[in-house]
Amino acid sequence: MRNKYFDLIDQTFEWPQKEFELDDDQTLMWNGVYLMDIIKQYGTPLKVSYLPKISEQIQRAKRMFNVAIAKSGYEGEYNYCYCTKSSHFSFVLEEALKNDIHIETSSAFDINIVESLFESGKISKEQYIVCNGFKRNQYVENIARLINSGYTNVIPVVDNKNELDLFDQSFKNPTKIGIRIASEEEPKFEFYTSRLGLGYKDIVPFYKNKIQNNKKFELKMLHFFINTGINDTAYYWSELLKCVNVYVELKKICPTLDSLNIGGGFPIKNSLSFNYDYDYIAEQIIEQIKMMCNSNGVQEPHIFTEFGSFTVGESGATFFSIIDQKKQNDRENWNMIDGSFMTALPDAWAINKRFILLAVNRWEKPYERVLLGGLTCDSDDYYNSEQHSNAIYLPKYDSEERQIVGFFHTGAYQESVGGYGGIQHCLTPAPKHVVIDRDEDGEVRTRLFAKEQSYKSMMKILGY
Structure with missing residues (x-):
């Protein structure tokens, strides 16, 4: 028996x-x-x-996206950012940074961690620091401290329209910035549109009115994130194409825009019967972005991801x-x-x-x-x-x-x-x-x- x-x-x-x-x-x-x-x-x-699992996951994602880029003849590059809010422990960041990656931050104290990592020789001032989240004064001050002290690839991502005025007051040096797109949530959610970022229709007018003629800012990145993660569903592909369409519209009037940040959302194994085709999803993301850009005669963007749970969860x-x-x-x-x-x-x-x-x-x-x-x-x-x-x-x-x-x-x-x-x-x-x-x-x-x-x-x- x-x-x-x-x-x-x-x-x-x-x-x-x-x-x-x-x-x-x-x-x-x-x-x-x-x-x-x-x-x-x-x-x-x-x-x-x-x-060792942290490095294994990072190398796995880098390999998947780079293979997808090579297979499709995609002309942009892939950049892996670690989403620090998933786990801020020093041993996690130190292990992750062995793999030639970049960092995404969420709050003011994250910037102190970045400075500590630089002081200990774990990062350079050339690595990308993508600054997300709703930014209050202390967060902006800390970001400004990085930019004003020579970090060349800090990208504060505008989460609401008022943040740009805070940036203008605090940043002394010309600064690369991003804009976050407020994705539409699934119908089962209690709210219709994400509270994070600017609405699809607001982004091009916002660029024209506030950024285009301001020599202090160089718009480099569009950012979006789907709350339910990256899944092979009609909802996810629809939202991805909406965001790529915004990139296409904006790229036509903004030559400095060259990067699309698709956020995080790769799931992790939560059952012994877990089944998820990571390679297929990576290939489809790259192909969909390439197809949309090519059909509109627009240069394909560099791809950024911000995997947190995928990096450290397992x-x-x-x-x-x-x-x-x-x-x-x-x-x-x-x-x-x-x-x-x-x-x-x-x-x-x-x-x-x-x-x-x-x-x-x-x-x-x-x-x-x-x-x-x-x-x-x-x-x-x-x-x-x-x-x-x-x-x-x-x-x-x-x-x-x-x-x-x-x-x-x-x-x-x-x-x-x-x-x-x-x-x-x-x-x-x-x-x-x-x-x-x-x-x-x-x-x-x-x-x-x-x-x-x-x-x-x-x-x-x-x-x-």
Whole structure:
């Protein structure tokens, strides 16, 4: 009878997979890392960042777009920007910047990170710094500091019409700028047009009235982003062509315009059955832009992307121990974890985001259907079939054997959304954070980036 946890996974998904396999002890390996060794050393709850995955993803995207450009004879170049808001950690930026990329910022303090990276020799003043977001005075002042100190490829992207006046007051040197297009949202959204950027019909008149005769500004980039991400849907291709059409109109009267920023939105693997044809999508994006430009006799733009989750999401994992099982009725078995979903994986409850969930050990044991509960005294602190496309099955609970579960591809947004290092729900401490890298010989190296949050740090924040 095939009733072991291994049998369940083996029959349900293609197994093993590129990043997931079992070692000789029937425990889970991830990217060739023996997870139980890490967990035995550091304990749970535990957050892990596997740095080589970041470089792998960047090189993958650069290869896809460059191949698409070569296949179609596209005349523009491809530039990869990392969207810093996905994860601001120094080890993430340092790993990403090993791959000859550029940076996209969202707020004032991002600029301080840029300056720190320059001081440590991680970036040059020639790299592109694309500055997005609604800009208040401090953000503009910080951008001006970069421009006025000789950064030659800072591109503040106009998000609303009033920002240009702030730029005019603050920037001493001639400046490249961009304009963000406010895309139309899908019909199921609560609002019709994105709150970010200028409407399609406003952009050409805005350029003529405010930028065309102002010698301080050189319009270089049009930027857009589809909130639902890059998907092979009629909605996405329609919005892409609308944006390219704006580029075509503007290029005819603005010779300095030479770049189209298509934002981010590549999805990451959220299930062992995940299927997304990245190569096809990249080729179609390039072909659609080329076709529209060629049919209008306009030079093809350089392409910028701002991948955040795609860059860093699959480098993260979060591990918990099952500390007890509560039988609430005849049907519901609640496995209680030694942490909280609301604080460690806030996207799981806030926006019902899915992560890959697997048992780390005891794959040789029979399985059962369970619900997972967090430690906070909040009814929303759970993970179950309502938030997961399938029911949760784990090895049968045994109080004599420690059960470890892992949530994979948690590397984007969870720390910043969860309030990393601050006060979290029910004063649940932030877990240990371990960084995994490989040396020149490919050997795994680990270091403790942050200890589990202490009561003293929380008391200090709270004023005690």
